[in-house]
Structure formats: structure tokens, C-alpha cells
Amino acid sequence: MTLVTKIWPSIKDHPLIIVLGFCATTAAATATVYEKFVIPYHTKILEFQAADLTRQLELMPNTEKAISERDASIAMLREEIVELKQRLIELTKENVFSTDDPYPKAFRSVRIGDLFSKLEDNYPGKISKDDPDDEYASIAVDDFFFSGVTYYYDGAPRKTSAPL
Secondary structure, three states, X not given: OOHHHHHOOOHHHOHHHHHHXXXXXXXXXXHHHXXXXXXXXXXXXXXXXXXXXXXXXXHOOOHHHHXXXXXXXXXXXXXXXXXXXXXXXXXXXXXXXXXXXXXXXXXXXXXXXXXXXXXXXXXXXXXXXXXXXXXXEXXXXXXXXXXXXXXXXXXXXXXXXXXX
């Protein structure tokens, strides 16, 4: 008999085999615990993070939509500037009055008998009603000859759609 067979009667008692067996058992147990507990736990955490990030993304403003709305607003403002420049040309000092129209140039858009809504359409944000009975409304205007105009109602106070 050899020395090896005397010390370890079978191969299963060899220290190297025992250490390799413990290592394999530990690796298998670790893999099982990792597969059954750790991976599902991390998966749930990542799912919650993904849901939270998705919710945050939905709450963020749509920049493309905001840019297109801003562009539309700029285009509208440019059109308004063109209209106001045209109105400025119309309202210059020259020919404020004409022989064929009794109204001054600046006040031809609203005439006697027009609805009050027309007054609001032509002078938005400039109407002041200082009368508690709503019998008249004043408008401050930028004109060379006139600083403002006052429209009086005939009779009882009227609603917004009443004629002037």
C-alpha cells in the first residue's frame, strides 16, 4: 500500500475534494439565493424607478409643442404689429377729418348705434367705466388731436350687447 492510500482510505476523504465540495455547495447556495431573492428584489426596484421616471417624463412639458405655440404667438404678434403700423399711418395728423365722413379718422370703426361689443373689439383693454349706472364708457386713445372719447347710452343701463 502506498502512503496516500494509508492516510486517505477513500478519495472522498481527500482534503482537496472536501474543499472543492464546500466551494461547490457554497456557490450553488449563493446562486440559488441570488436567483430567488436578490434578482427579484432588484427587478422590483428597477420597475418602480422606471415607473417613476415615466411619470416624471409625462409631467415634463412638451418642448416641441411649446416651441410651436411660441412660434404661432410670435407670428400673431408680427401680424398685429403690421396692422398697428397701418393704423398709425391712417391716424397721422394729415386728413384727420374728411368731407364725406363726419367721424375723425381715429374713431370711424365704432359708430352711433353699434353694439357695445364692437367697442370692446376695437379698443380691447382701454375701456373704463367710471359711472356706477353704466350710462357711459370712456376710452383713452393715442391720437394727435384727441386724448379720449366717451360713448353715452340713451336711457337705462344696458348689457354688453346693447347699442351705444
